[in-house]
Amino acid sequence: MWDWFVANGIPILICSAIGLILLLFIRHMIIATLEKATPKKKHDTAERYINLAVWIFGGIVLVIIATAVVAVITSREGVAAIVTPDTVKAWFLEHGAKLLVILVVGFGLWFALRELLPPLVRRTIVKTKGESKEGIKKRTDTLMAVLMGAGKITIAVVIVFMLLSELDIPIGPALAGLGIAGVAVGFGAQYLIRDLIAGIFIISENQYRVGDVAKIADTTGLVEAVTLRKTVLRDLDGIVHHVPNGEIRVASNFTRHFARVNLNISVSYGTDLDHAISVINRVGEELAADENWSKLIMSAPQVLRVQKLGDSGIELKIVGDVKPLQHWAVMGELRLRLKKAFDEEGIEIPWPHIKLYFGQSKTNDNPICKSCSHPNLPGSNFCSNCGASLSSD
Numbered sequence: 001m002w003d004w005f006v007a008n009g010i011p012i013l014i015c016s017a018i019g020l021i022l023l024l025f026i027r028h029m030i031i032a033t034l035e036k037a038t039p040k041k042k043h044d045t046a047e048r049y050i051n052l053a054v055w056i057f058g059g060i061v062l063v064i065i066a067t068a069v070v071a072v073i074t075s076r077e078g079v080a081a082i083v084t085p086d087t088v089k090a091w092f093l094e095h096g097a098k099l100l101v102i103l104v105v106g107f108g109l110w111f112a113l114r115e116l117l118p119p120l121v122r123r124t125i126v127k128t129k130g131e132s133k134e135g136i137k138k139r140t141d142t143l144m145a146v147l148m149g150a151g152k153i154t155i156a157v158v159i160v161f162m163l164l165s166e167l168d169i170p171i172g173p174a175l176a177g178l179g180i181a182g183v184a185v186g187f188g189a190q191y192l193i194r195d196l197i198a199g200i201f202i203i204s205e206n207q208y209r210v211g212d213v214a215k216i217a218d219t220t221g222l223v224e225a226v227t228l229r230k231t232v233l234r235d236l237d238g239i240v241h242h243v244p245n246g247e248i249r250v251a252s253n254f255t256r257h258f259a260r261v262n263l264n265i266s267v268s269y270g271t272d273l274d275h276a277i278s279v280i281n282r283v284g285e286e287l288a289a290d291e292n293w294s295k296l297i298m299s300a301p302q303v304l305r306v307q308k309l310g311d312s313g314i315e316l317k318i319v320g321d322v323k324p325l326q327h328w329a330v331m332g333e334l335r336l337r338l339k340k341a342f343d344e345e346g347i348e349i350p351w352p353h354i355k356l357y358f359g360q361s362k363t364n365d366n367p368i369c370k371s372c373s374h375p376n377l378p379g380s381n382f383c384s385n386c387g388a389s390l391s392s393d
Contacts (some may be wrong), residue, residue, distance in 0.1 A: 016061050143203065212256070214253045228245070259324050261320040261330055268313050285300045301318050302318065
């Protein structure tokens with residue numbers, strides 16, 4: 001076993017170091033993913049077990065790294081060489097100190113990125129006209145998530161290549177091989193490149209953010225994640241949709257700056273429209289003045305116009321501006337209050353009416369056409385058969 005360690009000391013050391021770095025970088029992602037998959041009541045227990053597993057795995061990796069370091073040192077003097085303070089000191093002075101510095105610099109860059117990026121993004125973000133505090137926070141969180149992900153990958157790649165270079169492992173052939181492979185893979189990765197470019201434009205143009213409600217690729221839902229490659233939506237049924245950014249042709253944001261109450265209410269044809277409009281406007285003003293709803297409403301819902309003369313009633317268009325994501329709640333409360341107000345004021349909300357006529361009555365009240373002797377409906381002025389006048393003159 002020790003002979004195998006000595007013969008493969010450098011690959012084992014590299015793989016172990018990369019595994020430890022990746023573990024430190026993705027630890028929070030693993031915890032967040034497992035928390036979503038477990039019930040809320042078990043979050044604390046799950047987090048304790050996850051942290052324990054991470055520490056155990058990290059300890060095992062550290063032991064492997066230490067063993068690999070010893071194997072690398074002894075391999076230069078032969079398999080049977082005895083580790084002495086001189087050999088350890090010589091290797092550490094030659095490579096160990098530089099490797100340690102590289103790892104410390106990597107952790108320092110990661111710490112600086114995590115601490116300095118959020119305030120930098122908040123200060124440099126451009127505030128557009130009409131943008132609310134909630135909207136600015138959503139945009140900031142989305143940008144930070146994307147930049148943090150890109151920063152992690154960049155730091156990890158740079159540190160790995162620096163470690164390989166310090167261990168005298170030539171990275172030139174590896175880069176050349178990656179370049180050739182990249183050209184070959186590029187022909188099959190056109191859709192991936194398209195997704196990445198589309199993701200850059202989505203984020204830079206602030207089309208939608210995490211926390212918005214949007215319609216993307218004919219799917220409407222809450223935006224849970226935005227990356228350079230894809231957008232994650234959760235619809236009203238709780239179904240999660242992963243939409244590649246390159247597939248997005250039209251993105252409709254339901255919660256940009258403000259939302260709007262857009263409601264049609266029908267009243268019967270016998271209703272006094274002026275009275276109905278005054279009642280609706282009064283209810284809208286009362287709702288906007290209510291202390292429980294005033295913080296959500298930017299302008300009181302009011303009647304905009306007579307929208308339609310329908311088959312069973314007259315439709316009135318009601319509009320009003322509210323805070324983002326609040327229009328569904330405000331419309332539900334407005335419908336409830338309008339129904340109660342209409343009942344108190346005697347305003348009828350119509351429903352479809354159908355008049356049925358079974359055949360033709362032959363009673364004496366039906367006028368008979370003098371020209372063709374065809375019986376007609378009561379009150380008819382002209383014959384429904386020949387069109388002649390039914391008047392007695």
